[in-house]
Amino acid sequence: MVDLSTKVAGLSLPNLLFNASGVCCQTEADLKLMIESESGSLITKSATYEYREGNPSPRYLPLPSGLGSINSMGLPNEGYEYYLNFAKNYDYSSKKPLFISLSGLSLADNVKMCEAFVAADLPCVLEVNFSCPNVPGKPQLGYDMEAMENALNVLAPLIKKPFGVKLPPYFDIAHFDTAAAIFNKFDNLVYVTCINSVGNGLAIDFETESALIKPKDGFGGLGGLMVLNTALANVNAFYRRLPTKQVIGVGGVTSGKEVFLHVLAGASAVQIGTTLKEEGPTVFARINKELTDIMIAKGYKSLDEFRGKVKTL
Template sequence: MADLSTSIAGVALPNLFFNASGVWCQHESELKELLDSESGSLITKSATFEHREGNPSPRYVPLPTGSINSMGLPNEGFEYYLNYAKNYDYTNKKPLFVSLSGLSLQDNVKMVEQFAAADLPCVLEINFSCPNVPGKPQLGYDMEAMENALKVLAPIVKKPFGIKLPPYFDIAHFDAVAAIVNKIDNLAFVTCVNSVGNGLAIDFETETAVIKPKDGFGGLGGAMILNTALANVNAFHRRLTGGKQVIGVGGVTSGKEAFLHVLAGASAVQIGTQLKEEGPSFFARVKKELEEIMQAKGYKSLDDFRGKVKTL
């Protein structure tokens, strides 16, 4: 049998698949469904310091080639997810990741300080890439602010942690972000990509934008962003040093795309749009499909082909 196990930030995962922060993870009932699924791990909804309702509906719409959303970080607030992490059963084989997305550096500092004080065996993923909060720019596109935030937060976290990044489209940006990441010793992984920000979907019949917030502008996800996601995964896999890892997310609808993410350099794979559309049963399907692909290609483990994409 093909071995789908992996590890992130020194923590073992029985398989490489879990949800992308934001999908199927806002409430404990959803997190329970992830625990009961065949995912290898789970991550909580990106938490802000206070509870947020998020943007007005409709704010998520599936499209023929993926999805568009402008959720606006709806979540139950930091305390809710901290309590979940405190009560989590760490003896089960699924490690817990916790996503934080403070609306300011001060909010992130307050949340990280409380997590550090709790000294829990979960792994933090700090979201530098929420594109759908009106009036709040993505930290991931402000190199100076991102470096400053990391220099403030990393010493507080102390343990290995990761950051969620937006998609980049310029080689110079890959170079610049990787240089920042490589300076932070306990920054163990980057998760890329978040949705491709500020797309616009228009209904042909009604001539109307399909989502309500931001005049219809929202983050694109699903199949249409696969190639952007693969490029970002591979760009960072090539540039990161010191054993730093990449978690791939974007465009995975089957085992084939998951295989491509690993081939590009991903150490784990998160699922967003397809999980939203298919539900947690998707994990059983994608696991089976990836195992079959690996067997057909003669690969016994993810290490056999991770990052080994050939170029012409």
């Protein structure tokens, strides 16, 4: 009686849930777990041009009291050719669309990676990550509006097909306005994913008086329940400002309730990061059921009936 299906970038997803890039997506073994799960889609780890080991450990930790997590992974990945090969061999008849995340350390690297995927002419969807906060010495492109527009001026005509971008959290209304004005210039930029982790938090152990993670003197991206309200604000801000595009919501999902709130804020699909990391791929079956129960209780039969319809006072 309840339909959880959705469409993103013109592709049909059997349900709206999938992994946040960075979780359960680095290796083929990870991605196989996603394929076998009850997710509606899957996305690969953000790829750089070459293999990266990432930052030293410990570089990820859940935080106490269910607050969420802190990480400074540093883009560990197998290099773009690994994910290109995966995409070439992916079973696109499986009804789970494949999203490919690219996070070049320079515009030139992004161009080379996009060119390779364009040449392969695969039915996967590219997502360019403008928001990795944990590579030392590399600022987030999403906070440099001029550089981000310049990158899109180069990449959008190169990609040609519908694509998306992964965004950092914005905290100022003027930044929502400026970023949206840029995105609205590119017709084949059809969705934005927000948010990436809230960059450069610091978690300190009270007993040992030490930072909890090693890279960047303990500074890392915050995820999980504590970022829910920031994520909802970003989803809704871009839903309102990008009338011809879609928003994928990510941040703070621990149950069906938070997924419902993301859709209410305007999300067409919802990704899960920290909770997937902690619980494993069975999380999708649980949260799909919880969302179904919520929709039944509220009398909604499809996501379209309440998407973006958050009330204001």
